[in-house]
Amino acid sequence: xxxxxxxxxxxxxxxxxxxxxxxxxxxxxxxxxxxxxxxxxxxxxxxxxxxxxxxxxxxxxxxxxxxxxxxxxxxxxxxxxxxxxxxxxxxxxxxxxxxxxxx
Amino acid sequence: xxxxxxxxxxxxxxxxxxxxxxxxxxxxxxxxxxxxxxxxxxxxxxxxxxxxxxxxxxxxxxxxxxxxxxxxxxxxxxxxxxxxxxxxxxxxxxxxxxxxxxxxxxxxxxxxxxxxxxxxxxxxxxxxxxxxxxxxxxxxxxxxxxxxxxxxxxxxxxxxxxxxxxxxx
Numbered sequence: 001x002x003x004x005x006x007x008x009x010x011x012x013x014x015x016x017x018x019x020x021x022x023x024x025x026x027x028x029x030x031x032x033x034x035x036x037x038x039x040x041x042x043x044x045x046x047x048x049x050x051x052x053x054x055x056x057x058x059x060x061x062x063x064x065x066x067x068x069x070x071x072x073x074x075x076x077x078x079x080x081x082x083x084x085x086x087x088x089x090x091x092x093x094x095x096x097x098x099x100x101x102x103x
Numbered sequence: 104x105x106x107x108x109x110x111x112x113x114x115x116x117x118x119x120x121x122x123x124x125x126x127x128x129x130x131x132x133x134x135x136x137x138x139x140x141x142x143x144x145x146x147x148x149x150x151x152x153x154x155x156x157x158x159x160x161x162x163x164x165x166x167x168x169x170x171x172x173x174x175x176x177x178x179x180x181x182x183x184x185x186x187x188x189x190x191x192x193x194x195x196x197x198x199x200x201x202x203x204x205x206x207x208x209x210x211x212x213x214x215x216x217x218x219x220x221x222x223x224x225x226x227x228x229x230x231x232x233x234x235x236x237x238x239x240x241x242x243x244x245x246x247x248x249x250x251x252x253x254x255x256x257x258x259x260x261x262x263x264x265x266x267x268x269x270x271x272x
Contacts, residue, residue: 003113006215008150011117013211015124015143017204022128024200025192030133030178034140037171038124041147044163052154054221059230059238063247065159066239069166070254074261076171080178081269087182 005053008045016042029083029093037072044068113153120146137175144168155229 015038022035044065051061087093090100120143127139144167151160242248 003109003153005220007113007117009215010212011120011150013208013215014121017208017211018121018124018128020207021200021204024203025197026128027192028133030175030182031136034127034133034136034175037140038127038143041144041167045147045150048151048154048156048159052156058245059235060245062156062159062230062235063239063250066162067247067250067254069162070258073166073170074258076174077265078261078268080174081265083178084181084269093182 005049008049012042012045012049015039015045027095029086029095029098032095033076033079033083037076040068040072044072109153112149116146116149116153133179134176137172137179140175141168141172144172157229158232158235 019035019038019042022038023032026032026035047061047065047068049061051059051065055061083093086098090097123139123142123146127136127143130136130139144163148160148163148168151157151163238246239251240246240248
C-alpha cells in the first residue's frame with residue numbers, strides 16, 4: 001500500500017513545530033542547537049517526500065536533501081566551536097549570561 | 104493483513120519520532136536530549152528507506168547520527184558542569200512557545216489538508232547509484248555540479264573557521 005504524501009508532510013510539520021517550541025523555551029545554547037537540528041531535519045524530510053511523490057524522475061529534492069544534510073553538518077561544527085569558545089570566556093552557556101555582544 | 108504493513112511501519116516510526124522529539128525538547132538533562140535527537144534522526148533515516156531512498160538514508164545515518172550527534176556529545180562533555188539545563192523558564196515564555204507551536208502546526212496541517220495532491224506516481228524502486236551520481240556530478244540540465252562544488256568550498260571554509268574560533272590563544 002502506498003502511504004499518502006500528506007502523512008509524511010504532517011509528520012514533518014509536527015516535528016518542525018516541536019523544534020520551534022524547543023527554540024522558544026530552552027535557555028541553553030546546546031539545547032537551542034538541538035532544536036535547530038530538529039527543524040532542519042523536518043525540512044529535509046519534506047524535500048525527499050516532494051521529490052518521491054511529485055517528480056520521481058528528476059532527483060531535485062533528493063540532491064537538495066543531501067546538500068541540506070551537508071550544510072547542517074557544517075553549521076553544527078561552527079556553532080559548537082562558537083559555544084566552546086563562549087564557555088571558555090564566560091564559563092557558562094546560559095543565554096542570560098550572554099549579554100556582552102548586545103552592546 | 105500484508106496489505107497494511109507499510110502503514111503499520113509508518114505509524115510506528117511516526118509515533119516513535121514524535122515522542123522522542125518531544126522528550127528531546129523538554130528533558131532537563133542535555134545528554135538525554137542529545138540521545139533522543141539521535142533517535143529522531145534514526146527515525147528519519149527509516150522514513151527515507153520507506154521512500155526507497157537508501158543512499159539518502161545511509162547519508163543520514165553516517166553524517167547526522169555518526170557525525171553531528173558525536174559533535175554534540177563532545178561539546179556536552181567538554182562543557183561539563185555548565186551543561187546542566189536549569190529550565191526555570193517563565194510561565195509566560197512557556198505559554199508563548201506552546202501557543203506559537205500550536206498555531207503554526209494547525210495552520211500548516213490545515214493547508215496540507217486542503218491542498219489537492221496530484222495522483223501519486225510513486226516509484227517503488229530504488230534510484231540507481233549511476234543516475235544519482237550523474238545527477239550530482241553532471242553539468243547538464245537538472246544536474247548539480249555547481250552546488251556540489253560550492254558545498255565543498257563551504258565545508259573547507261567551515262573547517263578553517265571552526266579551527267580558528269575554537270583554538271587556544
